[in-house]
Amino acid sequence: MHANDDEYSSAQNLSVVFKFFHANFSTLYVNTNGLVSFLSGVSTYTSEPFPGIGSLIVLAPFWADVDIRYCNSSCNIWYRESDDLSIINKATSEIQQYFPDMEHFIASWTYIATWYNVPFYGASAVGLTKRNTFQCVLITNGLYAFVIFNYNKIEWTTGTASGGNSDTGLDGTPAQVGFNMGDQSHYYSVEGSRTSDILNLTNLSNVKYPGKFLFRVDLEEIEPPDIDWCIDSNCQNGGTCVDGHFDYTCLCTVLHNGSYCESDIDWCIDSKCQNDGTCIDGLFDHTCLCPVSHTGVYCESDIDFCELHDISCGNGGTCVDGLFDYSCACPLTHTGYHCETGTAKDKLLG
Ligand SMILES: [Ca+2]
Ligand SMILES: [Ca+2]
Ligand SMILES: [Ca+2]
Ligand SMILES: [Ca+2]
Numbered sequence: 001m002h003a004n005d006d007e008y009s010s011a012q013n014l015s016v017v018f019k020f021f022h023a024n025f026s027t028l029y030v031n032t033n034g035l036v037s038f039l040s041g042v043s044t045y046t047s048e049p050f051p052g053i054g055s056l057i058v059l060a061p062f063w064a065d066v067d068i069r070y071c072n073s074s075c076n077i078w079y080r081e082s083d084d085l086s087i088i089n090k091a092t093s094e095i096q097q098y099f100p101d102m103e104h105f106i107a108s109w110t111y112i113a114t115w116y117n118v119p120f121y122g123a124s125a126v127g128l129t130k131r132n133t134f135q136c137v138l139i140t141n142g143l144y145a146f147v148i149f150n151y152n153k154i155e156w157t158t159g160t161a162s163g164g165n166s167d168t169g170l171d172g173t174p175a176q177v178g179f180n181m182g183d184q185s186h187y188y189s190v191e192g193s194r195t196s197d198i199l200n201l202t203n204l205s206n207v208k209y210p211g212k213f214l215f216r217v218d219l220e221e222i223e224p225p226d227i228d229w230c231i232d233s234n235c236q237n238g239g240t241c242v243d244g245h246f247d248y249t250c251l252c253t254v255l256h257n258g259s260y261c262e263s264d265i266d267w268c269i270d271s272k273c274q275n276d277g278t279c280i281d282g283l284f285d286h287t288c289l290c291p292v293s294h295t296g297v298y299c300e301s302d303i304d305f306c307e308l309h310d311i312s313c314g315n316g317g318t319c320v321d322g323l324f325d326y327s328c329a330c331p332l333t334h335t336g337y338h339c340e341t342g343t344a345k346d347k348l349l350g
Helices: 085-098 196-203 344-349
Strands: 012-020 023-031 035-038 057-063 076-082 109-118 132-140 145-154 176-180 187-189 212-216 240-243 248-251 278-281 286-289 318-321 326-329
Touching: 012 076, 012 109, 012 132, 012 145, 057 109, 057 132, 057 145, 085 109, 085 132, 085 145, 085 212, 145 196
Parallel strands: none
Antiparallel strands: 012 023, 023 035, 035 057, 057 176, 076 109, 109 132, 132 145, 145 212, 176 187, 240 248, 278 286, 318 326
């Protein structure tokens, strides 16, 4: 594509009909700002949330403010229809591999748009070193339609006219990724869109292949591949794998927890030990090691040392329970630990 900021290709007439949601299209536009659109080109540089309020019909591999005015040969946007056999075969095998019910699918047509090493609008000299390389591949057999987003390098998310930083290309309103039919009801937004998380696309995937996202796009809803994620699950300690749409979860036994049931449950986190009792983690529960002053399963009972030792203080003394021991409250006539010693007063009275 020629050097430009917010422009788009001429109308690309397709040699097949490409079905997107419930509509058939035979013309598309490749837009500088990371979109493939139907019906019209799009020059909007700040992404809108999907479904949004507009009527844009778009595939959005990375809708953000791309600017290829100043990169000479260091960046470009390429797009072409291809029925080249090696590409058709690769498209066929990817669809068959990732969509379990598409084992008989044979692609007949592909369209490839590549944003190669593109910088963002408003980049400073430092900002110009931040580049993105991503690709949008349309695949059909004339009946079913698929789109692949490939992310090779994502180093910025936002142009400066969308609130981004001129050095980092971050912050502001980051890129929107997904699909929109422009009717406020048919759309799909890749998780993290318009947040800083979208910088991480090269590490993410809906098919466990970092940087790759596949979608079936000819139904009423965009359909990511429903892979059996449990095939190589990492659930440990007898945890049960539960397959989901984008990942699996581990259902742990009562003994373990953690995302992969990797942690022995620490029952002391909810310790019921009282009065400075020490919690000891066990397999099914915790136990409390009590200080000498208390007893009970949870150290909840103060020990009555008078009762414990069956104390009777001599000479009319009264046993008084304390924290760590008992003491005898003696009458005036006696003293000693158990009031066993007569005092002078005792003698006097005696
Ligand atoms: Ca732009
Ligand atoms: Ca699944
Ligand atoms: Ca434990
Ligand atoms: Ca006591």
